[in-house]
Amino acid sequence: MYDFIRGKLVEKTPTHAVIDCQGVGYHLNISLHTYSRLPSEGECRLFVHQIVREDAISLFGFMDQDERTLFRYLITVQGVGANTARMILGAMSPPVIVSAIHRGASGEFQAVKGIGAKTAQKIILELKDKLGKEAGQGQIPVISDNTPGREALSALIQLGFPRNQAEKAVQLVLKQGGNAVSLEDLIKSALKIM
Numbered sequence: 001m002y003d004f005i006r007g008k009l010v011e012k013t014p015t016h017a018v019i020d021c022q023g024v025g026y027h028l029n030i031s032l033h034t035y036s037r038l039p040s041e042g043e044c045r046l047f048v049h050q051i052v053r054e055d056a057i058s059l060f061g062f063m064d065q066d067e068r069t070l071f072r073y074l075i076t077v078q079g080v081g082a083n084t085a086r087m088i089l090g091a092m093s094p095p096v097i098v099s100a101i102h103r104g105a106s107g108e109f110q111a112v113k114g115i116g117a118k119t120a121q122k123i124i125l126e127l128k129d130k131l132g133k134e135a136g137q138g139q140i141p142v143i144s145d146n147t148p149g150r151e152a153l154s155a156l157i158q159l160g161f162p163r164n165q166a167e168k169a170v171q172l173v174l175k176q177g178g179n180a181v182s183l184e185d186l187i188k189s190a191l192k193i194m
Contacts, residue, residue, distance in 0.1 A: 002059065009075045012038055014090075017061055019044065028061030029082070030077045031071075032090030037063045051082055060086065066106040079119050088112050101127050130164050148183040149174050155187055161194060169193040 005028070007021030014035050019026050028046055030038070038044060046061030047068045060082060062068040067089060074085035088097065091112045100108040101124050109120035149170050156166035169190040173181060177189070 002048040002050055004045050004047045005059075005061070006043070009039060009044045012040070015016070017046065018150050019046065019061075026059060028059045029086060030040075030061045031067070031086045033067060033093055034061060034063045034089075058082065061165075063077055070097060072129055073127055076130075077119075077123050079122060084114055084119075087114060092134065098131060100124075101131060125142060148186050150182065151183055151189060152186040156194075165194055 004128065005019050005026050007019040007023055009017060010020045010025060011018035012035065013030055013031065017028050017030050017035075017038060026046065030046070034046070037171075042055065046063065047065055047133075049060045049062070049068055049071060051058045051060070060071065070086050071082075071089060071106065074080050074088060075082055080088075083107065088109065092108065094162055096108070099105075104124050106117065106120035109115045109123055112116060115123075151169050152173075153163075153166055155168070157163055172193060173186055173189040177185075181189070
């Protein structure tokens with residue numbers, strides 16, 4: 001599984017980008033939101049989500065982890081595939097999507113091509129609880145880059161705990177103990193909360 005790809009931007013279109021990384025060209029499907037933030041040329045880094053199917057392996061690229069996390073939440077909703085999630089991210093920025101989910105504004109999702117009333121309601125109902133209280137502040141629940149928090153979250157998920165529950169526990173421990181908590185203590189404390 002890829003976390004990110006860094007290299008020279010070779011091609012940029014509203015639907016995909018090609019990054020040359022050590023002589024290998026990676027084709028990444030992107031949203032309009034990412035497209036608008038990509039440089040015209042030069043070095044860039046995209047966070048990656050990989051989807052493996054019987055007939056294809058697809059890479060989706062995102063400028064930041066918040067957008068990727070929101071993409072991952074969206075594709076968990078029945079009826080919302082990777083391309084639909086990408087269209088939603090192209091039509092609305094991540095903070096607007098989180099706000100619309102929290103407010104129950106299904107009309108904003110219906111404005112996206114291919115999203116009907118039922119799918120819009122499913123998105124709101126299924127993701128409102130997953131995004132939790134953080135959604136009211138317009139933020140996506142993500143543990144910051146390469147910290148013991150991210151490692152603890154990964155460990156808890158590998159142990160079989162639901163991502164949402166693990167994120168909340170890790171965030172609570174970090175809030176109480178600050179960033180000085182060791183990885184081992186962080187995991188132990190999170191397990192006690194869960």
